[in-house]
Amino acid sequence: MPRKKAFVVLTVLFEKEKDGRWVATCKELGTSTYGNSIDDAQEKIEEAIGLHLNTLEEVGERERFFQENNITIFSSFPGDEIVMKVPARHEVFSQPFIKQIAMVN
Numbered sequence: 001m002p003r004k005k006a007f008v009v010l011t012v013l014f015e016k017e018k019d020g021r022w023v024a025t026c027k028e029l030g031t032s033t034y035g036n037s038i039d040d041a042q043e044k045i046e047e048a049i050g051l052h053l054n055t056l057e058e059v060g061e062r063e064r065f066f067q068e069n070n071i072t073i074f075s076s077f078p079g080d081e082i083v084m085k086v087p088a089r090h091e092v093f094s095q096p097f098i099k100q101i102a103m104v105n
Contacts, residue, residue, distance in 0.1 A: 009098050
């Protein structure tokens with residue numbers, strides 16, 4: 001079947017630990033990892049998010065999981081539509097992570 005492009009917007013939180021490592025967590029997926037630098041943590045969380053989303057699709061659970069976790073699928077790039085709701089804490093910062101996914105027509 002033909003597949004069309006779609007996008008999801010996920011929230012990634014970064015927090016620096018006392019030992020200097022950075023912890024990165026995807027709020028919606030519950031996926032977490034760490035790195036010795038913020039760039040390292042960002043690279044690792046992007047890989048973990050991709051693996052998590054691919055696994056959900058492979059086992060046929062993506063739609064259910066997205067629905068249960070209020071993850072919206074956008075049919076076009078969600079540029080100005082991004083609204084992040086995260087608690088404001090001085091030691092944590094967040095950024096949106098936009099991931100392209102495939103949808104069956």
